[in-house]
Amino acid sequence: MFKIAVLISGGGSNLQAIIDNIENGYLNCSIECVISDKKDAFGLERARRHNIKTYVFDKKEYGAELSYRILETLENKVDLIVLAGYLSILNWDIIKKFKDKIINVHPSLIPSFCGKGMYGIKVHEKALEYGVKITGCTVHFVDEGTDTGSIIIQKAVEVKDNDTAESLQKRVLEQEHRALSEAIKLISEDKVHVNGRKIIVKDM
Template identity: 75%
Template sequence: MFKIAVLISGGGSNLQAIMDSIEDKYLNCSIEFVISDREGAFGIERAKSHNIKSFVLDRKSYGNTLSDRILEIIDGRVDLIVLAGYLSILNGNILERFKNRIINIHPSLIPAFCGKGMYGIKVHEKALEYGVKVAGCTVHFVDEGTDTGSIVIQKSVKVEDDDTPETLQKRVLVEEHKALVEAIKLISEEKIVLQGRKICSII
């Protein structure tokens, strides 16, 4: 069984999409741990309702040691780390120990509207300010940079003339749920190959 840890910071709708896909037998995976960097994240309640081991490691308390504490919990126990709306930046040994085994979902078509300070509704505000006609989301591997790792999957949505950041965010989130689950499936079934920074799917 392919084992994953899911890191969250908020409501956990992407976590829910993963749990639903496991229950529907689309993913042959198990979620071993759910870890939040914020107190009160509803995603922890979702995890508890499925009897998944959960940890709250408040980033204000752990500071620069947060990534090391996460590594202590999951090292040797999971095959993949999934950042599902996780807002802290991973650093240190965890990046080397899980090289090409950490993925993140970002609410834009990278390399647009990504990097430092680009998260949540801010991404959609910037996209609309710029006047893009197409928005979307990206699943990518996590490296030492911010949103700079190799791209696994991207999905797009048409930007409507009357879109607000909130309406655009909702439509992109639907695609996030699909993209993240598809990426986990490809990785768990060993159906992707890295060629430099380019990823090829083996179907």
């Protein structure tokens, strides 16, 4: 069984999509644990409802030790770490130990509207401010930079003339739910191969 850990900071709707896709048979994997950097993240309640082990490593409490605690908890226990709305930055040690085994979903078509300070509703505000006609989401491997890892999957979303940041965020989130599970499925079936910055997806 392919084993994953899911890291969250908030409501956990991407986590819920993964849980749903495991339960409906789309994903042949198990969530070994859910880790949050916030004690009051609703995603923790989602995990508990499905009897998934949870850990809280509050970033205010652990500070620079946060990534070490996560590494200590997950090393040799999971095949993939999934960042599903996780807002803390992982340090180089855990990224090195889990090279090409950490993925993140970002609410834009990278390299647009990404990097330092670009998260949550801010991303969609910037997309509307710039006037793009197409936005979307990106699932990528995590490297030592911020949103700079190799791209696995992207989903496009049309920007409507009457969109607000909130309405755009909602439609992009729907695609995040699809893209993240698709990426997990491909990786779990050994169909994702890294060739420098380029990702080769086989048998799609």
